[in-house]
Amino acid sequence: MLTRTYYQYYTNVTYLTCPECLSWHGKIARRPQGLPDRKDGCERRLLAFSPRELDYHREQERRMRAAAEAELVRRDLLAQASDALGSDNDVAFSLFRQVVAVDLHVPEVEALCEKRREPLEADPALRRSLRALFAKAYSDKFGHPRYERLPEEMRLARERAGIARINELLA
Ligand SMILES: [Zn+2]
Structure with a gap:
């Protein structure tokens, strides 16, 4: 047949x-x-x-x-948020909140801290707010169904390592 x-x-x-x-x-x-x-x-x-x-x-x-289209929009919002950082932090945070509602990856936080080093180093309160937003988002993402396939211990280890890195980058 x-x-x-x-x-x-x-x-x-x-x-x-x-x-x-x-x-x-x-x-x-x-x-x-x-x-x-x-x-x-x-x-x-x-x-x-x-x-x-x-x-x-x-x-x-x-x-x-x-999902593919949401990822493209997410990247665009992340780039806009990065650009607004230091000049309009309200706009930046409103954009970052939309970004993390979809997803957040540690290498993206690393790239952001590298690219926008100046406004971040100049403003400890800004670093603190961003650290809180990103750490919370990173923790939440491991509660997402797509991570439920990972063994509990591995999931917790990855979550902890990511949050530690975010805290270090934005200390
Ligand atoms: Zn490709």
Whole structure:
């Protein structure tokens, strides 16, 4: 029996995934050749499925497209927040709160502290507020369902290490 197969493009949506690969996340094609094979370091998997599963995968596609688009918006908000730091901290914090509501990664905090060293070093109260916001967000993110697969001990260790690094960067 010949079952016509569909393919769904999957990449790992994270702060390092390039915009091109994000633009394919969740897309469905009839042939693997209909989906790119970029070999650019981003994760790429093609999930093969049968026509009977098409409705389910269309629904997955909607969720995956929303996640990929949210990540692009998150990066843009983070860049805007970084730029506003030191000149309009109310705007910066309102943007940072939108960023961390989606996700926050320690290397992003490292890059921010490097790039905006001047306004941060000049203002201990600013560092304290940012430290509180980021540490809380980082702790909250490990309560997210996507981390529930990690063993409890590993999750706690990663959470503690991340918060320690945030506290150190913004001391
Ligand atoms: Zn890529």
